[in-house]
Structures are given as C-alpha cells and as structure tokens.
Amino acid sequence: MKKFINHPDAVVREALVGLAAAHPELRVDLEQQIVVRADAPRAGKVGLISGGGSGHEPLHAGFVGLGMLDAACPGEVFTSPVPDQILAAGKAVDGGAGVVHIVKNYTGDVMNFQLAAELSADEGIEVHSVLVDDDVAVEDSTWTAGRRGTGATMLVEKIAGALAEEGGDAASVAALGTRVNEASASFAIALSPCTTPAAGRPGFELGEDEMEVGVGIHGEPGRRREKLLPARDIATMTLEAILAAKPVAAGEDAIVLMNGLGATPLIELYLLYGEFAGLLESAGVRIARNLVGNFVTSLDMAGMSLTICRADPELLRLWDAPVRTPALRWGV
Amino acid sequence: MKKFINHPDAVVREALVGLAAAHPELRVDLEQQIVVRADAPRAGKVGLISGGGSGHEPLHAGFVGLGMLDAACPGEVFTSPVPDQILAAGKAVDGGAGVVHIVKNYTGDVMNFQLAAELSADEGIEVHSVLVDDDVAVEDSTWTAGRRGTGATMLVEKIAGALAEEGGDAASVAALGTRVNEASASFAIALSPCTTPAAGRPGFELGEDEMEVGVGIHGEPGRRREKLLPARDIATMTLEAILAAKPVAAGEDAIVLMNGLGATPLIELYLLYGEFAGLLESAGVRIARNLVGNFVTSLDMAGMSLTICRADPELLRLWDAPVRTPALRWGV
Known part of the structure; x- marks a missing residue:
C-alpha cells in the first residue's frame, strides 16, 4: 500500500486537520469529528446534515457551506459515523426549525442515523430523514437491504440544500430530497x-x-x-x-x-x-x-x-x- | 492498460467532443483542436492563450472562460500543440489588443509557441509570451533545457487572466504572468x-x-x-x-x-x-x-x-x- 498518510488509524482525523486549515469558513470539531458551517446555527433555518464513511471525498464534508449542507459527519474510512457524532451535528446546526438527515442506504448508516434521530428528538430537535438509494445495479448488496446510495446523494444535498437556504421548512426540505432521490x-x-x-x-x-x-x-x-x-x-x-x-x-x-x-x-x-x-x-x-x-x-x-x-x-x-x-x- | 477509451488515437478528439457537450459556454473547434471562450474575440481585450500536451486535465482547457484563458490548444497526450493550432487560437481570440502565450518550459512547447508567435506576427497579431518554469526539482530534464513548467501554470493563468479581464494591455499582462512565475x-x-x-x-x-x-x-x-x-x-x-x-x-x-x-x-x-x-x-x-x-x-x-x-x-x-x-x- 502506498499512500500519503502517517498512520492508518489517523487518516480521517489528520485529513480533517487539513480541511480546517484549508477552509476557515468551516468549523471543524476534531473531538466530535464533525464539520459545520461557520454561521450555524441560523435561527429559523432547517439544518441539513449528512455523513457516512470517509473515503468518498469530496462527499460529504466538501459539500458543507452556503446552499448545501450545514454539517457533515465523517466516519472512519468506509465506516458509518456513530450516533453521538450525528447528534452533536444536530445540536450544532439546529436553529429551531429542525434538521434533515440525508442518509445513504447502508445498514450501518441507516441504523446510526436512526439512533441519532431518536437521541436528537429527546433533546427537542425535530428530525426528518431522506434515504438515498439510487444505485440501480443490484437490489441488495454486501452492506445493504435494498439499493445502495451513491451519486444521487450530492444531487439531494444540492437541491434540498437550496430549498433550506431559501427558508423551506423541515418537512418540505425532506420531501424534496426524497423526490430527488426517486427521480x-x-x-x-x-x-x-x-x-x-x-x-x-x-x-x-x-x-x-x-x-x-x-x-x-x-x-x-x-x-x-x-x-x-x-x-x-x-x-x-x-x-x-x-x-x-x-x-x-x-x-x-x-x-x-x-x-x-x-x-x-x-x-x-x-x-x-x-x-x-x-x-x-x-x-x-x-x-x-x-x-x-x-x-x-x-x-x-x-x-x-x-x-x-x-x-x-x-x-x-x-x-x-x-x-x-x-x-x-x-x-x- | 485499462482506460475508458475507444481507441488510443482518438482520445484527445473524443474528450473534446465531451468537453463541448458539457460546456456550451465554450466553443470547441474539433478541426483546429482549440477550445475558445464563446464570447471571443472581445474588442480591446488581450487574448490569453495556453496549451500543451493533453493528459494534464483540467489544465488547460478546463481553465478557459471569464477571468482566465481565452483559448487552450490541447496537443495529443504529452505532445506539444502544433504552431498552426496556436495560430488558429490567436486568430480566434485577438480583439486587436494582441495575445499573450503562456508556455510551459518543455522543448517542444517552447519551439512551437515561438513558431506560432512568428506566424501570428505575420498576420498582424501582437504576441507576448510568458515562460513558466516553476518546478525546482531539477535544472534540466528529459524534455527541457532549464526547469520544467508545472503547477504554477494555473496560477499564472488565473492571475494574468484577471488582469486581462479588467483591461490590462498585452505587455502588462505578460509581465504580470512572468512575475507570478518568478514568485x-x-x-x-x-x-x-x-x-x-x-x-x-x-x-x-x-x-x-x-x-x-x-x-x-x-x-x-x-x-x-x-x-x-x-x-x-x-x-x-x-x-x-x-x-x-x-x-x-x-x-x-x-x-x-x-x-x-x-x-x-x-x-x-x-x-x-x-x-x-x-x-x-x-x-x-x-x-x-x-x-x-x-x-x-x-x-x-x-x-x-x-x-x-x-x-x-x-x-x-x-x-x-x-x-x-x-x-x-x-x-x-
């Protein structure tokens, strides 16, 4: 294996250090391992949150900013983010209008985002979810029941992000995301x-x-x-x-x-x-x-x-x- | 070799077909093998032209547009564009204020851009040139006398392109490009x-x-x-x-x-x-x-x-x- 890394265990964390250095307009919380728009939370704006295993860059952290995601939760490479991480993102971006989770359809992601949604609800954060399962290659796969979530994720993030930016409510933003996935x-x-x-x-x-x-x-x-x-x-x-x-x-x-x-x-x-x-x-x-x-x-x-x-x-x-x-x- | 191609000889041409389809704001001349801003030539604006062997994408065609290059001349893979191609680019973008060639320091590129400059002068086009030789690894190399031109090329294209966009004359734009290379x-x-x-x-x-x-x-x-x-x-x-x-x-x-x-x-x-x-x-x-x-x-x-x-x-x-x-x- 030849890679520009220091140690396999440190790749995600050290890449986030670089992301923070390159993009001062983002807030990178290395402890929680989340990437947040610097102006979050914005009162009244729905917070868009996505995440998943690292290794698919620029997805998701590269899509945090105006008109797209409010927060990204990068897991370890090809490993789902954990519920606490997703909860921390919700707390960081909820401006009182709730949050929308954009979840790629892999068993680990689905489970952890679901748990995070429950934890968030306990904290008084309204959570809606969009499940992305656009990959038509196979019906079930190594890590999925149903179709896998892939390229359409960024389309969902862009289009739902635009609606959130112009003031759409959480239910509408989530419904739109689902519509993009279905299309x-x-x-x-x-x-x-x-x-x-x-x-x-x-x-x-x-x-x-x-x-x-x-x-x-x-x-x-x-x-x-x-x-x-x-x-x-x-x-x-x-x-x-x-x-x-x-x-x-x-x-x-x-x-x-x-x-x-x-x-x-x-x-x-x-x-x-x-x-x-x-x-x-x-x-x-x-x-x-x-x-x-x-x-x-x-x-x-x-x-x-x-x-x-x-x-x-x-x-x-x-x-x-x-x-x-x-x-x-x-x-x- | 595993590549998404049809035939090795057709790669550059077919990639230009795709570039044209993806970017209607560019004008792709498949016969001359040049990529030009759709609004060129603009009266009074210096035309910025670069080019070189293909295989370094997005350099150069990916940098054609407002505030950067007016035209790119992609050669075959790792092969200099020919003088006629560079001349055609000059004719396509000269708005009467002359053109500036941005040339990476490789023997073939230097020779062909020089010949194109002479042909252009014969046609009444004022040509200034910027030689890019930013790679400090070696003094002379396989295809160069002196240092090779690499990453700084895009910095030269961006910064000189901005000056050209705001109305700088050809000598000033070329001098600025040279200053960026030296820095x-x-x-x-x-x-x-x-x-x-x-x-x-x-x-x-x-x-x-x-x-x-x-x-x-x-x-x-x-x-x-x-x-x-x-x-x-x-x-x-x-x-x-x-x-x-x-x-x-x-x-x-x-x-x-x-x-x-x-x-x-x-x-x-x-x-x-x-x-x-x-x-x-x-x-x-x-x-x-x-x-x-x-x-x-x-x-x-x-x-x-x-x-x-x-x-x-x-x-x-x-x-x-x-x-x-x-x-x-x-x-x-």
Whole structure:
C-alpha cells in the first residue's frame, strides 16, 4: 500500500486537520469529528446534515457551506459515523426549525442515523430523514437491504440544500430530497479495486482485462465481471441499466452527473461524457445541467459512475441557486 | 492498460467532443483542436492563450472562460500543440489588443509557441509570451533545457487572466504572468507511474515501497528514488526543496496549491495540506489563499505536487477576481 498518510488509524482525523486549515469558513470539531458551517446555527433555518464513511471525498464534508449542507459527519474510512457524532451535528446546526438527515442506504448508516434521530428528538430537535438509494445495479448488496446510495446523494444535498437556504421548512426540505432521490438513478463500473488504509491491500481483484459492472462505492460486487469494452459500449450498457430502472422520456429534462470514482483521469471522464451525451441526444432526452468530475469517490478506485436525475423547472431552479462549498461553487 | 477509451488515437478528439457537450459556454473547434471562450474575440481585450500536451486535465482547457484563458490548444497526450493550432487560437481570440502565450518550459512547447508567435506576427497579431518554469526539482530534464513548467501554470493563468479581464494591455499582462512565475516554486512526488493511451504501459517502474522524489508531470525522473516515508516527512522534504530554491520569509503571504497528480484520493491531499499548513505556520508564512484538488495532473499517476507563490496585495486581489471556467469558479 502506498499512500500519503502517517498512520492508518489517523487518516480521517489528520485529513480533517487539513480541511480546517484549508477552509476557515468551516468549523471543524476534531473531538466530535464533525464539520459545520461557520454561521450555524441560523435561527429559523432547517439544518441539513449528512455523513457516512470517509473515503468518498469530496462527499460529504466538501459539500458543507452556503446552499448545501450545514454539517457533515465523517466516519472512519468506509465506516458509518456513530450516533453521538450525528447528534452533536444536530445540536450544532439546529436553529429551531429542525434538521434533515440525508442518509445513504447502508445498514450501518441507516441504523446510526436512526439512533441519532431518536437521541436528537429527546433533546427537542425535530428530525426528518431522506434515504438515498439510487444505485440501480443490484437490489441488495454486501452492506445493504435494498439499493445502495451513491451519486444521487450530492444531487439531494444540492437541491434540498437550496430549498433550506431559501427558508423551506423541515418537512418540505425532506420531501424534496426524497423526490430527488426517486427521480435519480446511478450505475458504476470499476476498472480497479480500491485500498483502504486499514486493510492495506485491494478490496477485491480484477484481471488485467476485466471490469466490474455495477460496482459499489466500497468495492462491493456488482452484476457481473466481464472483459473490458470500448468506452462507447460501456456507455451504452450503463445507460441501458439506468433507463431500464428509471426511464426518462423523450422531451424530458435531466441533470447528469458524470462522476469519477477516484483514480480515473478527467480526460477519460470527458470522453465518456461525450458518449453519454450522444446517446441521450439520440433518445431525445435533454441534458439540462451536467457535472463532470470526481464528486462521490471510492478512494483510489479507477472507475466511473453515471447519475441521471429527471428534472423539472423547480429542481433546475434550485440546482442553479448559489452554492459555496469546498467542492461545489457557483453564483457567489 | 485499462482506460475508458475507444481507441488510443482518438482520445484527445473524443474528450473534446465531451468537453463541448458539457460546456456550451465554450466553443470547441474539433478541426483546429482549440477550445475558445464563446464570447471571443472581445474588442480591446488581450487574448490569453495556453496549451500543451493533453493528459494534464483540467489544465488547460478546463481553465478557459471569464477571468482566465481565452483559448487552450490541447496537443495529443504529452505532445506539444502544433504552431498552426496556436495560430488558429490567436486568430480566434485577438480583439486587436494582441495575445499573450503562456508556455510551459518543455522543448517542444517552447519551439512551437515561438513558431506560432512568428506566424501570428505575420498576420498582424501582437504576441507576448510568458515562460513558466516553476518546478525546482531539477535544472534540466528529459524534455527541457532549464526547469520544467508545472503547477504554477494555473496560477499564472488565473492571475494574468484577471488582469486581462479588467483591461490590462498585452505587455502588462505578460509581465504580470512572468512575475507570478518568478514568485512561484513547485515540487512533486510520485507513488506510481502513469500510462499514456498510446504506450499502453506505465512510463516507468517504481518498487512496491518506493517513491519518485521530484517527478515531472510526464513521469520524468526527479532527484532520486527512495523508500516511501510518512506524509509528514514527505511534506518536510517537499517544503525544504521549495523554500531552498525560492525562500518565503516569515511574515510574507503565500498562495498555496496542493495539487493531486491524478490518482491520489482527496482525503490524502487534505491530510498532506494539513502537514504543509502546520510547517508553514511554524515558519511564520501566512497562507493567504489555497486550493486543494486535482488541477495539473499526469493522467493516472498517484502523486502530489505543492506550489507556493509568494504573494503581494495586487496578486491576491487578482486571485480573488471572478472566474468562471469548467474547473475553477468563484464570484460569478
């Protein structure tokens, strides 16, 4: 294992030290292991909280700031944050209007956010939850009952975050987040495994000419393993899987997230995006907004995921609203 | 070799197709292989042009837009753009105030930009040039006489781009770019080689426990190869190399670019940034501005570079000016 680290046990904490140094507009509580907007809590504003295992950066801490999350709770690498951590985030950001938990569908996360919601309620904090389960590759997986939560998480965070910023109440913000999740589907393909600092060796093995089709963001198995194909065939296969699960009709608008899993060069992501754009144009689907880059990653995995969110004017308006976070910024 | 491509010869062209689809605010000329701001040429505005071999994305095409480059000329992977391409960019962006070439110091780039400058002059376009040679690792290298141009290129593009945007003349914009380069120093360390699509195999080999100290962005050899060290020792070694070549005194301001070379996870870049921030604070240097992420890359190389630019209030003001490009955006 070759990584820029000091000790496997210290990676998350030391990365948070760096995050704090780089972004003085965030408040990083190293003891509680939470990342909070410096202006939180804001009276009357719903507090948006997400979190999950580390190793998917910039998700989630990179999306804390104006127009997106109020707090992130990074767990250890590929490990859920603990309930006390999530409770601490709730206390830090609740401005009296309650909080919304955005939870990726993994058993540990679901359980710990649920426990945190109960603890928060005991403290008088109103909690609503959004469960993200956009990955259409498999129905159940290594760490999930039901579909896994992946790329759509950042779309939920952006769009629900915009509504919270403009004064939406907790129930409305949560309902909107759920609506974004339901409108979204993702599918991922890996060309290489990833290596966690603690394990020190790749999480799975792939042959020199193989790809994992439908991989999860922790390296969970997908639908099958097969020989590597040209980018245009990979794009076709990916899009078919997504549209079979959640169709987008000709004439409809979509937000498209062309996401790298960590080690895939941007030149390849743009090449793939060109393939997807061509296929969607042929299908009559209008890509109303897009992002190309590394947003929901899996450490050093070479691979990509595509997320498509069927969009209406309200979602697009909230997508376009100003955002100022370490990893996503526009309009301000 | 496992990459999301169709054919090694088509990578750059097909990535440009994707870039055009993703960014309608840019004009991508596939025949000339240039990327231009959609509003170019603008009467009276100096046109900023850069370019170089592809494989370093988002450099350069990802920095085309308001407040930064007017045009980028991507060559084939790790291959200089040709003079006709650079000339075409000049014609596309010259609004009568001349153009400024930002050239990384590699023999092929220097020669082709020089030829393009002569061709442009023949067409009545005033050309000034900025040579970027910020990499303090080695004096001469595989493809250079003198120091290599690396991370500081994006600082030059940002700061000179801001001056061009606010109406600076060509000589002033070029002089400012040269000043930013002179104030900047970079140093890189690789944990893995990179693989070009054409070669299909890694450009060099590194042992399971080795790192290349002072590596170039094409995998050129650095100062030495040695056993992998903890992040804090790597940070110390890197900073010593930079400050030995271009000292920053206690009390001075710096812009710090913590850059990933492609395959290094963001969590490691933030961890490293924390180390650098601690060391610089101990030295009394104030990090006035910073960026952490993948900006000047080397395909799928695992590694990092640090760039430090000694800054004064004018440079910081121009750094903060609005920018709207695919890979860097704020204030708009």
